[in-house]
Amino acid sequence: MRPHPVQPRPYTSRALFSRLWQSYLRPYWLLMLLAFLVMMIEGSTLGLLSYMLEPLFDRVFAPGGSGALIWIGGAILGLFLIRAVTSVIGRWLLARVNQSAASEMQADLVRHLLTLDAGFYQEHSPGKLIERVQGDTMAAQGAAALVIGGIGRDLVALVGLFVVAILIDPVWTLAALIGAPLLLLPAMVLRRYLHRKAMQTREQAGLRATRLDEIFHGIQAVKLNRMEDYQAGRFHRIVKAIVRAEVKTALARAAMPALVDVITGVGFFAVLMLGGAEVAAGNRTTGEFLSFFTAMALTFQPIRRLSDLAGQWQVAEASLQRVFTLFDTQASGKRPATSRQRPPPGAPEIRFEGVTFAYPDRSVLDGLSFTAEAGKVTAFVGSSGAGKTTVFQLIAALVEPQAGRILIGGVDTQEMSLFDQRALLASVSQDASLFDETLRENILLGQTGTDPARLAAALADAEVTGFTSALPLGLDTPAGPRGSALSGGQRQRIAIARALLANAPVLLLDEATSALDTRTEAAVSAALSRAQAGRTTLVIAHRLSTVKDADKIIVLDQGRLIEEGTHEGLMAKGGLYAQLQQAQLRD
Numbered sequence: 001m002r003p004h005p006v007q008p009r010p011y012t013s014r015a016l017f018s019r020l021w022q023s024y025l026r027p028y029w030l031l032m033l034l035a036f037l038v039m040m041i042e043g044s045t046l047g048l049l050s051y052m053l054e055p056l057f058d059r060v061f062a063p064g065g066s067g068a069l070i071w072i073g074g075a076i077l078g079l080f081l082i083r084a085v086t087s088v089i090g091r092w093l094l095a096r097v098n099q100s101a102a103s104e105m106q107a108d109l110v111r112h113l114l115t116l117d118a119g120f121y122q123e124h125s126p127g128k129l130i131e132r133v134q135g136d137t138m139a140a141q142g143a144a145a146l147v148i149g150g151i152g153r154d155l156v157a158l159v160g161l162f163v164v165a166i167l168i169d170p171v172w173t174l175a176a177l178i179g180a181p182l183l184l185l186p187a188m189v190l191r192r193y194l195h196r197k198a199m200q201t202r203e204q205a206g207l208r209a210t211r212l213d214e215i216f217h218g219i220q221a222v223k224l225n226r227m228e229d230y231q232a233g234r235f236h237r238i239v240k241a242i243v244r245a246e247v248k249t250a251l252a253r254a255a256m257p258a259l260v261d262v263i264t265g266v267g268f269f270a271v272l273m274l275g276g277a278e279v280a281a282g283n284r285t286t287g288e289f290l291s292f293f294t295a296m297a298l299t300f301q302p303i304r305r306l307s308d309l310a311g312q313w314q315v316a317e318a319s320l321q322r323v324f325t326l327f328d329t330q331a332s333g334k335r336p337a338t339s340r341q342r343p344p345p346g347a348p349e350i351r352f353e354g355v356t357f358a359y360p361d362r363s364v365l366d367g368l369s370f371t372a373e374a375g376k377v378t379a380f381v382g383s384s385g386a387g388k389t390t391v392f393q394l395i396a397a398l399v400e401p402q403a404g405r406i407l408i409g410g411v412d413t414q415e416m417s418l419f420d421q422r423a424l425l426a427s428v429s430q431d432a433s434l435f436d437e438t439l440r441e442n443i444l445l446g447q448t449g450t451d452p453a454r455l456a457a458a459l460a461d462a463e464v465t466g467f468t469s470a471l472p473l474g475l476d477t478p479a480g481p482r483g484s485a486l487s488g489g490q491r492q493r494i495a496i497a498r499a500l501l502a503n504a505p506v507l508l509l510d511e512a513t514s515a516l517d518t519r520t521e522a523a524v525s526a527a528l529s530r531a532q533a534g535r536t537t538l539v540i541a542h543r544l545s546t547v548k549d550a551d552k553i554i555v556l557d558q559g560r561l562i563e564e565g566t567h568e569g570l571m572a573k574g575g576l577y578a579q580l581q582q583a584q585l586r587d
Contacts, residue, residue, distance in 0.1 A: 035152065154303075204242045
């Protein structure tokens with residue numbers, strides 16, 4: 001069974017925020033509470049400021065009221081100081097919450113992705129996954145700030161301002177809100193539109209990251225095949241699509257505050273006509289009207305921010321949906337976290353019993369059964385696509401069998417944890433994968449406390465010492481992206497040293513010396529022969545001359561075992577192995 005393709009699932013807004021809260025925001029509830037309280041204080045200052053204008057105009061500016069000027073002026077200055085301090089503190093607290101939650105989400109997402117099997121990575125490009133880990137988590141990180149800023153500051157500010165307005169005149173307040181119901185239908189339409197556009201933007205961002213990953217990792221192929229203009233054109237088309245989606249999203253987000261402005265303008269006009277007439281008739285004071293008018297004017301920014309909040313939440317919701325969809329994707333196998341059984345110490349026997357494996361578009365292994373004897377060398381040969389590499393992937397648990405069993409040391413691999421199964425293996429492939437770290441780190445792979453004598457022996461056996469001694473930094477020389485600072489032969493020697501140092505009971509060799517020159521190949525082959533002693537060794541060979549000395553040779557064709565035996569026995573039989581051998585000799 002293979003993992004389902006990662007398609008965004010129909011989470012509700014409530015479910016998304018609830019999961020975000022439980023998983024990442026809840027540990028910071030105290031900081032969020034403090035930010036909420038601080039922003040409530042910031043929001044309440046607007047109502048107090050508008051309220052202070054009535055005594056300012058009706059008492060201070062009235063004849064004989066100059067004595068209160070210092071007190072009213074000092075109070076207004078104090079409000080602005082409180083607003084400035086609370087604004088800084090609130091944003092600082094929210095920044096801590098946002099950055100901490102986003103970094104934890106990224107770390108958890110990477111940790112989860114590392115548990116998924118090879119089939120998942122065949123369906124999902126590195127660029128799209130990078131965009132999920134970086135772009136989507138960063139786009140989602142502002143969700144807490146949106147809610148706290150919207151409720152703690154802007155909603156409290158609106159409540160305070162409307163309380164002031166109602167205390168002055170409830171009728172004027174109703175007149176100011178006369179057009180508010182007209183916002184409901186446009187808000188619903190824009191919400192759906194923004195969600196759709198936000199999802200499109202995130203998908204296009206994934207395509208952009210994929211294209212960049214392909215260009216930079218395939219830069220030599222791009223240059224050798226004169227594909228610069230072609231790749232630049234493809235990237236340009238993706239970027240243009242992102243621009244179109246972003247512009248439409250920005251337009252939709254701007255539409256709601258614009259509608260709010262229009263409706264607010266209608267309300268202001270109604271208040272001006274109604275309140276202005278009452279002031280002119282002497283029924284209301286100038287201070288009351290200015291205080292009310294100021295309260296309504298100060299509602300502009302909170303209302304605009306709250307109206308934009310829906311748009312911002314749709315963007316964050318789209319990213320959260322994509323992130324949690326990844327979290328809910330599970331590996332195809334169901335391995336125990338802790339092994340229920342482990343093979344006994346020493347070189348184990350490896351046995352396949354009726355193992356079947358297929359990709360959606362083709363069958364790879366069809367009821368394959370064989371035994372690789374403990375402590376012996378078993379070689380796999382066959383034409384391209386026969387299933388040799390898949391056998392190695394199954395042994396390494398990079399993919400899981402869809403039928404049949406794999407036993408290592410008599411233990412069904414389904415009873416073992418992935419960690420324990422892979423701890424039995426050391427591998428060297430023709431595609432020596434190196435990280436953009438030092439040579440030492442590429443060999444140790446995170447091991448600590450390694451005996452320097454063992455490391456030196458592994459380096460010498462793998463013929464690594466010969467070229468590292470000529471490097472100014474020696475083993476501390478950076479390998480470059482994907483080992484690009486080294487030649488193919490040097491990369492393979494590093495991989496061989498890594499395998500020798502691992503000292504695992506099972507050794508997997510996939511054309512381990514294919515990138516070496518003749519002299520180095522002879523020396524490294526001798527080292528590998530010594531390393532095979534006391535280990536169960538499985539070898540994939542395209543050059544049949546390298547497996548003549550194997551204890552057993554298994555010939556595969558279209559996922560089935562055709563014949564097996566020693567080199568001499570298979571040659572005498574005159575079957576497929578003999579035909580492959582003769583074809584290579586002719587070549």
